[in-house]
Amino acid sequence: MEKDPEINVFGGDLKPCSSDPLTGFFRDGHCNTCAADQGSHTVCAVMTAEFLAYSKYVGNDLSTPRPEFRFPGLRPGDRWCLCAARFLQAQDEGCAPKVDLEATHIRALDIVPLHILEAHAI
Numbered sequence: 001m002e003k004d005p006e007i008n009v010f011g012g013d014l015k016p017c018s019s020d021p022l023t024g025f026f027r028d029g030h031c032n033t034c035a036a037d038q039g040s041h042t043v044c045a046v047m048t049a050e051f052l053a054y055s056k057y058v059g060n061d062l063s064t065p066r067p068e069f070r071f072p073g074l075r076p077g078d079r080w081c082l083c084a085a086r087f088l089q090a091q092d093e094g095c096a097p098k099v100d101l102e103a104t105h106i107r108a109l110d111i112v113p114l115h116i117l118e119a120h121a122i
Contacts (some may be wrong), residue, residue: 001026001034001035001036001087002034002035003032003033004032004033004034006030006032006104006105007105007106008025008101008102008103008104008105009101009104009105009106009108009109009114009117010018010101011106012102014030014031014032014101014102014103014105015030015100015102016029016030016103017029017030017031017044017079017080017081017100017103018044018078018079018080018081019031019047020045021025021071021074021078021080021103022049023079023080023081024036024041024071024081025039025041025081026121030081030103030105031081031103031105031108032105033045033105033107038086038101039083039085039086039118040083040085040107040108040110040111041082041083041103042081042083042084042104042105042107042108042110043082043084043087043099043105043112044079044080044082044099044100044101044103044104045079045080045081045082045087045096045097045098045099045100045119046078046079046095046097046098046099046100046122047062047075047076047077047078047079047080048076048097048098049073050095050096051090051095052074052075052076054090054093054095055086055090056071058086058089060086062074062080063075064085067070073097076093079100079103082097084107084110084111084112085109085111087099087108087112088111088112088116089111091116091120096120097120098120098121099117099120099121099122100121100122101117101118101121
């Protein structure tokens with residue numbers, strides 16, 4: 001799997017999202033992507049209690065630890081490379097998390113318009 005170029009939504013170098021917990025499609029701490037990343041894990045989101053509850057409600061429980069996958073479970077304040085479509089869905093429902101734009105991959109723009117990401121910028 002060859003990574004797409006590490007470019008953020010502004011056209012600059014992609015900054016790290018989180019190493020604790022370790023995030024990203026490649027689990028490299030960045031919201032890198034590639035052709036195999038069907039979920040487009042490209043939005044560097046800062047978790048909130050509201051978003052975590054919403055995500056669990058729609059079938060993606062991000063708060064429960066899953067040691068068998070080396071997943072610690074997320075808490076409010078944690079940063080995570082979120083699927084772009086899930087971010088857009090949460091935004092449409094009024095519970096999108098904040099976003100670190102410098103750590104959000106440019107490929108997120110294939111799904112989420114920049115003005116929407118900017119409205120949730122930290």
